[in-house]
Amino acid sequence: MDDSLEEAVQSLFDAQDDDSLPYLIHRQETVTRGELRERVAKQAAVFAGYGIGPASTVGLRTPPSFTQVEVLLALWRLGAQVLLFDFRLKPAEVAGLRASCRPQFMVSAGANVRATFGFRSEYEVLTERQSGGRPAATDHRLVQFSSGSTGRPKVIGRTARSLTEEVDRFAGVAGMPGRGDRLLLLSSTAHSFGLVAGLLHSLAAGVCVVFAPRISARDILRTAVDHRVTALFGVPMHYELLAAAVDPPALPELRVAVSGGELMPPPVAARFAERYGVRVGESYGTTESGVVAMDTSGALRPAVGRAAPGVVLRQHHGELDVALAQSPYLFGSGGAQYADGWLHTRDRATVDASGAVRVHGRADSLVVIGGLKVDLVEVENVLREHPAVEQAVLVHEDVTEAYVTVTAGAGQPSAEELLRWCRERLADYKLPRVVRLLETLPRTSNGKLLRQAAALRSAR
Template sequence: MAGAMAELVTRLFDAHPGTGPYLAHGDDVRTRGDVRAQVVAEAAVFAGAGVTEGSTVLLQVPPSYTQVQAMLALWSLGAQVMLVDHRFKPAEVEAVKQVGRPQFTVRGGPSGATPAFAREYELLTARIAGGVPASTGHRLVQFSSGSTGVPKMIGRTPASLAAEIDRFARVEGMPGPGDRVLLLSSTAHSFGLIAGLFHSLARNVTAVFASRLTAAELLATAARYDVHAVFGTPFHYALLATAKEIPPLPSLKAAVSGGEIMDPAVAAEFTRRFGIGVGESYGTTETGVLAMDVSGRLRPSVGRAAPGVVLRIEAGEVEVRLDEGSPYLAGGGDRYADGWLRVRDRAELDADGRLHLRGRGDSLVVIGGLKVDLGEVETALRAHAGVTEAVAVHSGTIAAYVVGDTTPADLLAWCRERLADYKIPREIRVLPRLPRTPNGKLVRRHDVLRAAAVPA
């Protein structure tokens, strides 16, 4: 596996050498040659700091040119990149370090929310005492919420990433050579990273970024570059549908939503305003894309299995064939067995092979395209000295119900120090007791908990 990630990066750049544009942000358009030169320069700096083949590096940089170039530079050296969301709070980053044991951290820019894609951040590279080199061939490592508060560590090999890039290229309707895609999905997560950045590099597509997260700015950017496609989350499409005026977008032919399943009403409103359907890209951090429909014509399904993906439904839940072995480097429990990964999404396959999702089969929920395990929220709340019991539920937003000697304001401040903003409950209630089932289990139904919070 030595050098496989560096070879993949080289192959992606070599696919379309020359002066064609790769990244565009405002007046700053960077060709493949520009980005490649910057990657080479960044790699020299990282190598000077001691990063080499198999080094483990925690990368936490907001979405930006800097983030893209740092990732590619580290991979060109053969490093294992632990990609951490810039919104993670210090306590969450520390938990990642305890699980992943990186040898280096590369950080830049502010933590917490940022308005949109930026251009440049100054990077700070530091060596961590006690870090260990990679013991496997995985070169992209991401972290998912764990119900105990300990993050699951998920690895992707160069072969897995290369296969997914090829998979996207074979999906009907994906942007192709010379096209421009307005990339709204986060480049720190799978859809934005692979479908957005890597697919664009492989297929001679220009990835376009907006400066501010407003409907007017997104549409102005789309019009300025006459984009052919939009990649985003349901939040982005709901935002775009609120625009007072829609500029001419003569080349727009595709819009794809990833990260969470879109409310049909949002899809319908976007189609009414823009005249094109919104497709779905369904996948997981562990596997990448599983099913996809770019056209938006296969709703309410999420489309058919992507090329090369083998799916089945067992006990009403999605399972996917993974021949490389378990993607979990830490955590994951019994989700992988005998070559099959249990995705934990309830679903059905119709006679035409289209996948229809029916909700989650565990405590994982999706907030703004980002996955949150409600068990992690409960663990954070129970760590408060004044809390004896806690239940977190999701009904559009996260709500928490606790028993203890504390206040909602105190618990909100507690959570803000320990959880990324998108994981923080939007409602916290302190109750004298939590409802339980006849056999003593805590009730996790929002309507029952809300009723218990209303004074008799």
């Protein structure tokens, strides 16, 4: 297996012998593997002109697009360490991450970007050198960010070997899309499942990746029909949309549908299967390790699948651990979540005699919303930064609710004001749905704040 990501990128292209195979499709636009190869080479030449090369650290913040794929592969081809920012993060969040990681360059969408909920194939990119930037101190070539159990984002690094091994793992999972398949990719390409299972595995396997112009049942279904998709990757929200569609068309060529990023509610999976005749499979993983367990058939639900090829698991004190050769955490952000060769996922789980993994929920303050991890402590900390807020507790059941007390004599902020405060500082998917002001917050007998929805609601 290649230890150099420059060689790994080349191997993704070389895995198939036909450069005329379509790789990316959006509406009527198609990029073949050969065209992508040329675009990546041109982008790499431009970035080299800025002085980007081996061990350069580059923050990448572009919306999902053909451009995002080209730029990412071009930077990797040059040997750069890429810090992949979710485009939905607010400027304050990005600034905080940049301050802790100090990339030497930022590559972002240029002046032609606009607020949009749809997919666009092309964006101009702006490359800026950052003062005080530092070169990579490790061999990690992909850096991602995930909510941490203390409210401080975790900085997670993946090596070239880690990424190429994960591509191989997906190739070894029965039922994964292969050469000639057309995959409608709804999962975020800034996160592990969409990036590795959706983009990188597809490039290696000869799969054509199709994007919908907007995330609506109408646009997804029209795209699926127009491009005769055979596979679908998304999160439960996407399947819920499709299961609720009025008079949907038949999708006779669809043979595999997989949900990743968040546990699929069995009723949603059942409604989708009834509507379209395809069971929804499950892919369970972490940003730190990539895929952990997978079942493309959906036959093992409520289990999320069996361990992916090469993954070693253990059930430890009621939680799931994954064997990793080295800590994936950078800048001391992982705390005690990695120790003695094991990643502690903090997911409560059981593994049965057949090896099927069943996940029962989180053991800490992390919740999953729309396939994205949100740390309730992070949102609480943002609320506490408001000059009038004394304490804040968040709970998440069907929706995220914030319960807040204010400092004596500070004046009473409205719930709308506190929501605006959060909206200016947090990505939209992290925002509480409602904010409730209380005179006091319930506490345990030893004085700890209660994070229990029933107790908080009864205190209103």
